[in-house]
Amino acid sequence: MAKAVELAVEEVNDAGGVNGRQVKLYQEDDATDPATCLTAIKKLVELNDVKLIIGSMTSGASMTCGPYVAERKVLLVSPSATSPELTGQPWRDYYFRTCPSDTFQGKVMAKIALDEGLKKAVILAMDNPYGTGLAKVIESALGGEAEVLTVIKYDPAKKDYLTELTQIKNLNPDGVFHIGFNDDGRVIYQQALNLGLDKMRWIGCDGVYGTGMFATKAAAEFMAKAMVGTRPASPEGGKYEEFRQAYLAKFNTEPEVFCDTIYDATKLILDACAKTGTDDPAKVREALLSLGRDYEGVSGRLTFDGQGDRISGVYELWAVVKKGEEYAFERVRLIEAE
């Protein structure tokens, strides 16, 4: 992801920099760990006198670093912290995010269920902020159009879900929303196949996306039979395609997930500096709020709400297909959520 920042900074510097000066980029690794991230940010702020930071990469690290940056009045723009719990935090004045909150993913998941005409659903969610957060959003987005029979919260470390799945079997819903990760997902799908739960529609999320799922053959078979799912995606064509070509030319590899939102974060910050003629975080913050209205970014159209949360997102609807003896994820279509 850092490569996309280098690309953006290089483009700006090649065009003469910002306010007549070249942009200097400092890099620290937050290791997606809250404590490491806070140490890294403190170093950047105290030692390197940095005022504008792209990060934190995860929601957990954002929770830890948010209060610190608010107190020091330095600006943090995250390209990848998606938890709905970050919305409405008291320290949000100096924290933006260019990725959509999972709220939108939950809405998309609910919409898929309603489009398929599902009437009775069960939500199976891991018991952590990601799982319970998405579960709440899905339940409210269904808005009574489909009945939620029950919400089952489970321990992702337990790795035996036969009883939970038996309950689903007994409730006999048309569909199951599952919010989990790869490790617990593999066991759940294997056991769900054993229980014959592949006859109902399963709707997954970005946490269960990944070829790691196919390490368990029964899980792969189950996903091909019963599942579709969502994940944040980059738009197709337009500005994203220009970015992709530039990225390919410079690094000789495809941009990964969140490379587009981190590129937009970088460009937005630098545009805001140019607009205000300063790098003062308080002024850059104001400029970001006004720039972030229908901004045409490489990650699609971007608008911030009053606290710096993005109010729309692009998601992919995926399915699993069997090709010969191999399994693969396939894009069904892109869905824009607002």
Added chain:
Amino acid sequence: MGEFAQILLNAAITGSIYLLAGTGLTLTYGLLRFPNFAYAEFITFGGYIGYLLLQKPDGSLPLAVAAAFFATGLLSLFSHLLCFRPLVNRRASLIPLMVASIGLGYIIRYSIGEMWSWAALSYQPVWQAFDLGPVRVTALWLYLIGAALFTGIGLHLLLTRTKTGKAIRAIAGNPDLALVSGINRDRITFFTCFLGAGFAGVAGVFRAADTQLSPVLGWDILLPIFAVVILGGIGSFYGLIMAAFLLGLAENFGVILLQAVGLSTEYRMAIAFLVLILVLIFRPKGLAG
């Protein structure tokens, strides 16, 4: 009604794993008078031996079970000879033996992690599933319950009908009297160490087949297994059978209860222990005590 049947089947699956895994623990406690924590890793080790044969989709489960039984039995025999027997001969008390077993467990666990990787692995066969009336069963579950029944009946016959079995009971009941009546305690202990750990290895294969394989496979279920062993009255095989299915039932109905009140199912262990505490208040020596 059908709902009830599926839950009973789940309880039987959970209970069968606990029974297989707890057998060795309770039998060796009867002989050596210490809880052997390395049993967690004996279970895991069995799972990995099974993986050698079941990493291909056409692997044979019976062969994997047999291999896990013998390999784990041998591992336990070696650990008895190299670690526990010298300690017992030096009249080590409960705590040093227990700590030694925890240490041995760590050695085995980390060796497995280094040899096979710490990431979770999966057995490759996909088990055939079919509907028996309202109940969904897989071939794997039938094998598992069959193995537990076979173990239960086989051990009952062993303990009541054979000289070796009677000797095991004699030592567990009164070690000094058994010694003076000419029972070869070493030979009986070797036999029990091998047999008990063999069953734990088999439990590992079934657990890994039903979920997935990782170096903490056994450690993750050691707590409920201890609960089963204590609930049954540690050292008592018949109490163990009752306790295994009682705890299986408690966990499975517990999940439904938790869910009904909106709690996460991760509290299921708490329910199992609630049952344990209640039973121990009224029957301090366990079900068989």
